[in-house]
Amino acid sequence: MESMLVQPLVSKRAARLSIGAFFFIAGLCFASWASRIPDIKQHLQLSDGGLGAVLFALPVGLMVSLPFSGWLVHHFGSRKMVLLAAVLYPLILVNIGLVQQTWQLVVALFAFGLMGNLFNIAVNTQAVSLEVLYGRSIMASFHGIWSLAGFTGASIGTLMINFHLTPFVHFCIVACAAFLMIALLYRNSLRQDINADDDRPLFAKPDATLLKLGLIAMCCMVCEGAMFDWSGVYFQKVVAVSKGLIPLGYTAFMCTMAGGRFAGDKLVTRLGTLRMLQISGLVIATGLAIAIAFPTLVTATLGFMLVGIGVSSVVPLVYGVAGKSTVFSPGVALAAVSTIGYLGFLAGPPMIGFISQAASLRVSFALIAVLGFTTTIISSKTKF
Template identity: 55%
Template sequence: MNDIAITVNAPVKSVSRLAHRVAVSALFFTQGLCFASWASRIPTFQQKFHLNEAEVGGLLLALPAGLMVALPFSGWFTAKFGSRKIVLAATVVYALTLVVIGLSPSVYALLGGLFAFGFSGNMVNIAVNTQAVQVEAMYRKPIMASFHGLWSLAGFTGASIGTMMIGFGLIPFWHYVIITSAALLIAAISSGFVIKDEGTVAVDQPVFAKPDKALMLLGVIAFSGLMCEGAMVDWGGIYFKEIVHAEKAWIGAGYTAYMCTMAGGRFVADWFTARFGMKTMLQISGSLIAAGLLLSVIFPHLYTAIAGFFIVGFGVSSIIPLVYGEAGKSTTMSAGVALAAVSTVGFLGFLLGPPIIGFAAAATNLRVSYTIIAVMGLTVTLLSSRLKQ
């Protein structure tokens, strides 16, 4: 793996590091906007194709399936052709795939569209994070979390636009045409300001790169963090309904509190990381996850549970940005390949977390299941102690 070579051309003098940062930030926002736009219309597709809950669940597996298939290829392509070419090309494909999804005449066509959406989305993810690593190096201070914060902010924006489109009675196709047009415009404007890197890999470099010991440790930390994130996303509302016994209007309060602090936490995480260091921040993050979940489990009442979810959001917010930022500094493989390797391990936690919670809840109850997730938070703290500051 030491025969990989990545060369980054010196940026044109007229392009400031701020311009690079704004361009990469815009691409993060675009990716989040496209994803949230799809997610906001899931009920519309359910109604259109007359799907029950189980069928919707099966349909939604197509997107992570495409993402998982893309993981090793995205790192290799980014290393081979450079993150600039991949992030711009993949963003265009990702946005256009939205229109394809909106045109889907059948469930099978929708499945194919979602697979392509997941595949191209991960291409964007690895390439744009590779760009972010290079911009962060220019600033010589932590700024990775702010990029991910914009992705979260785009999620709120996309969900709000989706709600508005549903209110106007606009079908998904025209909704997605509007979003795709905006995404293509942003990509076109950003194209002149993203870092012009040229990547090369040795001919015998395998597509599937096994992470070394240091990257595997980062991958397991990401696994633990994303397992917590997946459980909060999929089971937060159910926890408030079945355990907290919240009234209907308050069932989503915990999830809302969690999402607000997860997004907001990313905009302040960089300052705290610069102040206390990456290792300490990860230890604090894991501790916050454990503390917030235990508060919700031990005192399953409305206000204490909301407070618990509020704390968990802060804990989850900085884990993936910090892990990605550190992985991108790997000295044994290119940034793109290293990010893909860590993402492969980490994303398994996001996929496995919700079903593990479900199986544990079926065998015991949901409070016990959330205790397991609290243990994963402590795992982040313990594993982070093995990292170099």
């Protein structure tokens, strides 16, 4: 069945600005929460182990919401769900700033994960529909905006801490900024999704293509999770840098990942989706191999920069292809791929810890490099 999409009542440029704003809101809210975790930990007097247990509520909420998010987006449309999530996500963030007991934080983080995933599925469905109207790849730039919002949120968080503002006041300021963007730009969001007809299945086993796309996303997100949670530890224990240089690997990774996303669309247009995914897997594996084989400050930093470049376009590309499924509606297809992908994001960091404990951190990173290269292998066996 052919994709159905009515031309929007607004210009493509206006719609792109609107959708980009929603990606920015999502990234800003998440980064704002992450920047105040130490303060909330101290306020609730949580141990490291206690914090780890509490933080698990967020991915649990995310995973629980995955199938329902796809159904909601399919049934009500991504436009309504983007508005709902864009309003509730900052409100839940504000509630996190109000917690006084551990159980309240658990409930708030569960809701934050649940609403964050609905936001993710809905806004990516909007992006896929706009990409069809453009007739070329634009998905990576939206994810680049999310990364840029992460930097912005972290910077604002540092500023708020220096001004000695509480998380509640900080989160209220972020929520007000989000509501202002919603009021100004929501009217330009797309009113209809591609493949929005009602005869497509809502709950069904992913077909072979979606399964492969999910596995590609999973391999990439294992690598992303490794960089988020273990890059600092790698620089501390393996590269053995001074304390002030420990965050350098993570910073290098984040910078090239964000930059790669803004450049990714032009590269996809020139190289094609298949070639881009194949190259991405090779770059991920090469970067990790360099960091493993030559664990010095310069080479490890260079290696982590390559990993950032490699992972930058994989998930946006996978989401773009999945959202154009001719079997499932965009929301359902994206939810299916996200479910598989996020398993890697959640399972990857603990797996690295277990392998590192049994062997060494370099051995665990070598396994991650193999998974990065698996992105290339699976891509070569997938039809796009």
